[in-house]
Amino acid sequence: MTAVDLRVAQRPNAPLTTYRYDEYDAAFVRERVAEFREQVRRRLSGALTEEEFRPFRLMNGLYLQLHAYMLRVAIPYGTLTARQMRRLADIADKWDKGYGHFTTRQNLQYNWPKLVDTPDILEALADVEMHAIQTSGNCIRNVTADHFAGVAPDEIEDPRPTAEFLRQWSSLHPEFSFLPRKFKIAVTGAEHDRAAIMVHDIGLRIVRNAAGETGYQVVVGGGLGRSPFVGKVVGDFVPRHDLLAFLEAIMRVYNRFGRRDNKYKARIKILVHEKGIDDIRADVEAEFAAMDRSVFAHDPEEFERVAGFFAPPPYETLPRDSQMLRAAKLETPAFANFADVNVSAHKIPGYAIVTVSLKPIGGVPGDATSDQMRVLADASERFGFGELRVSHEQNIILPHVKQDDLFALWLMLDAAGLATANAGLVSDIIACPGMDYCSLATARSIPIAQAISKRFADMSRQRRIGKLGIKISGCINACGHHHVGAIGILGLEKKGQESYQITLGGDPTFSASIGEILGPGVTSEQVPDVIEHLVDFYLAEREEGEAFIDTWRRIGHARFKDALRREGEDGADI
Amino acid sequence: MANFKHPQILIASNLTDGEVVFLGASGWERDHRRARVALNAEEAAALEASGKRDISANRVVDVYLADVEIGGDGAPTPMHYRERMRVKGPSVRLDLGKQAASGGAP
Numbered sequence: 061m062t063a064v065d066l067r068v069a070q071r072p073n074a075p076l077t078t079y080r081y082d083e084y085d086a087a088f089v090r091e092r093v094a095e096f097r098e099q100v101r102r103r104l105s106g107a108l109t110e111e112e113f114r115p116f117r118l119m120n121g122l123y124l125q126l127h128a129y130m131l132r133v134a135i136p137y138g139t140l141t142a143r144q145m146r147r148l149a150d151i152a153d154k155w156d157k158g159y160g161h162f163t164t165r166q167n168l169q170y171n172w173p174k175l176v177d178t179p180d181i182l183e184a185l186a187d188v189e190m191h192a193i194q195t196s197g198n199c200i201r202n203v204t205a206d207h208f209a210g211v212a213p214d215e216i217e218d219p220r221p222t223a224e225f226l227r228q229w230s231s232l233h234p235e236f237s238f239l240p241r242k243f244k245i246a247v248t249g250a251e252h253d254r255a256a257i258m259v260h261d262i263g264l265r266i267v268r269n270a271a272g273e274t275g276y277q278v279v280v281g282g283g284l285g286r287s288p289f290v291g292k293v294v295g296d297f298v299p300r301h302d303l304l305a306f307l308e309a310i311m312r313v314y315n316r317f318g319r320r321d322n323k324y325k326a327r328i329k330i331l332v333h334e335k336g337i338d339d340i341r342a343d344v345e346a347e348f349a350a351m352d353r354s355v356f357a358h359d360p361e362e363f364e365r366v367a368g369f370f371a372p373p374p375y376e377t378l379p380r381d382s383q384m385l386r387a388a389k390l391e392t393p394a395f396a397n398f399a400d401v402n403v404s405a406h407k408i409p410g411y412a413i414v415t416v417s418l419k420p421i422g423g424v425p426g427d428a429t430s431d432q433m434r435v436l437a438d439a440s441e442r443f444g445f446g447e448l449r450v451s452h453e454q455n456i457i458l459p460h461v462k463q464d465d466l467f468a469l470w471l472m473l474d475a476a477g478l479a480t481a482n483a484g485l486v487s488d489i490i491a492c493p494g495m496d497y498c499s500l501a502t503a504r505s506i507p508i509a510q511a512i513s514k515r516f517a518d519m520s521r522q523r524r525i526g527k528l529g530i531k532i533s534g535c536i537n538a539c540g541h542h543h544v545g546a547i548g549i550l551g552l553e554k555k556g557q558e559s560y561q562i563t564l565g566g567d568p569t570f571s572a573s574i575g576e577i578l579g580p581g582v583t584s585e586q587v588p589d590v591i592e593h594l595v596d597f598y599l600a601e602r603e604e605g606e607a608f609i610d611t612w613r614r615i616g617h618a619r620f621k622d623a624l625r626r627e628g629e630d631g632a633d634i
Numbered sequence: 635m636a637n638f639k640h641p642q643i644l645i646a647s648n649l650t651d652g653e654v655v656f657l658g659a660s661g662w663e664r665d666h667r668r669a670r671v672a673l674n675a676e677e678a679a680a681l682e683a684s685g686k687r688d689i690s691a692n693r694v695v696d697v698y699l700a701d702v703e704i705g706g707d708g709a710p711t712p713m714h715y716r717e718r719m720r721v722k723g724p725s726v727r728l729d730l731g732k733q734a735a736s737g738g739a740p
């Protein structure tokens with residue numbers, strides 16, 4: 061079926077561009093909530109020990125962190141409706157502390173839920189077709205995608221139907237619920253990678269072959285964490301009708317050969333690294349050839365049905381450029397800066413993609429208050445067909461805004477503290493929760509991000525610096541993606557103190573690279589100084605049009621190291 | 635036991651809400667200043683035994699001993715910054731929770 065499913069239109073407050081649960085989906089999620097409610101009851105009664113209960117709570121996204129439980133809510137491929145965003149806000153108010161944290165995997169985390177309240181929270185999520193299943197554990201996690209999906213001018217195909225197919229395939233997959241380790245998949249359909257597919261366990265890039273057929277380049281074995289690797293191509297062109305079977309074959313090879321004796325060597329990236337991509341490819345192809353592929357055969361009708369949920373909204377026919385936008389920019393310089401930095405080109409004339417930064421100067425990266433969530437929901441309904449996206453950079457995207465409406469939207473965002481014009485700039489920092497919340501962390505991340513952000517508070521200076529990705533992790537698990545930051549910062553413990561190791565040259569896109577260590581760790585107080593010196597050196601060295609990573613690649617790591625050492629010798633206390 | 639070097643307190647997470655608790659003279663306390671302090675290995679073992687009983691009784695989870703220093707007021711302060719963080723709450727969002735009162739610094 062190619063038309064939009066009527067069930068979508070009949071529901072209140074439902075954009076036309078989002079997958080909607082069918083009866084099976086809805087019943088399944090409700091059953092899981094009821095099951096978890098009973099598991100919590102048994103835990104509180106003592107019928108289950110913590111050891112017995114832990115796998116159940118993790119399967120439902122509930123962790124025990126440094127100060128409290130933490131609930132990680134899945135946001136499939138980062139797509140949210142206004143109704144869902146409002147429900148996230150309501151949950152934050154009713155059962156948490158009035159805010160939530162958007163993560164680098166396009167999820168949302170609540171930092172303060174009580175165990176006793178969690179079944180009610182999951183029930184409230186189920187009301188709006190959301191859940192927390194497979195946001196933890198050694199299973200296939202939430203499938204992520206390009207946050208500009210469906211609207212990017214450089215897109216071959218919207219990756220969300222594929223991501224939704226993978227979500228359905230991987231949810232409670234009986235063979236892959238107890239993998240050697242967690243497993244993350246990302247999908248993009250664009251020429252520019254905004255989904256960091258090269259550093260996922262499996263990265264999918266939608267491509268076309270010489271015959272014009274759509275298929276997938278399949279990358280495997282990428283990952284960050286303790287041992288970072290850029291993924292390698294295991295399938296150059298996998299036709300759509302073979303995709304699920306091909307992925308099934310990869311998962312079977314991983315499930316069979318992935319190490320279970322050492323959790324630090326259990327990710328598929330280690331298997332790919334140790335066996336080599338040629339051996340892995342041979343294993344996958346052998347499994348693919350031997351398996352019964354009929355159960356994974358592509359169903360074009362079902363794909364069309366799913367794709368129908370992501371049909372374009374009813375855009376108006378508009379001129380390519382808006383006179384209203386041009387006039388507003390001339391009249392209001394602050395808005396002009398926002399429009400220049402946070403607004404991206406849209407594939408439909410007269411429309412724009414807006415990045416709402418969750419990185420105010422000195423703020424907590426990725427955090428939004430419940431009031432801000434409601435403003436975002438309202439803004440999406442008023443200006444963008446009721447749809448929002450979460451980016452892996454921890455920002456919110458409004459994917460369908462008329463250029464004529466950008467000024468009114470900006471006014472609305474500005475009043476809510478959501479108009480920071482820093483998307484992609486030096487203060488648009490990715491940071492994990494770090495030791496402020498996370499029980500695995502070895503150091504804090506958020507205060508480092510805040511200090512750097514304040515150091516570069518001058519927005520005109522930020523614009524002069526240009527695109528620069530700083531990414532901060534509070535431990536070697538690398539949830540803050542520090543390995544692929546043009547400047548990466550890793551928080552460690554050194555002699556009982558927080559210490560920060562800095563790397564340069566990371567890149568999360570198709571030209572992916574892992575950052576190189578700059579030198580010995582520095583203290584938290586020194587980090588902003590070091591970053592500022594690196595940025596100043598880059599500004600002095602860059603050539604026309606070069607981003608930080610380009611200059612670093614051209615002149616080399618050693619020059620940056622030398623520059624920093626000289627600054628230290630000059631008494632900069634580094 | 636042979637490794638006992640510093641006074642210790644017993645830290646855990648409350649089962650129902652997950653918040654940090656400290657074993658005090660008459661049960662689990664939210665305020666670390668009310669924690670019982672073990673001054674030798676035998677006292678530390680007694681704290682641990684109490685903790686194990688309360689794990690079995692489904693009151694707490696994730697129980698462990700943490701080294702502390704004793705301040706002039708007699709109150710224990712964890713020696714490691716991780717446990718200081720647990721005592722004071724996050725060092726961010728100082729408008730909320732126990733960090734609003736403590737300042738949240740590790």
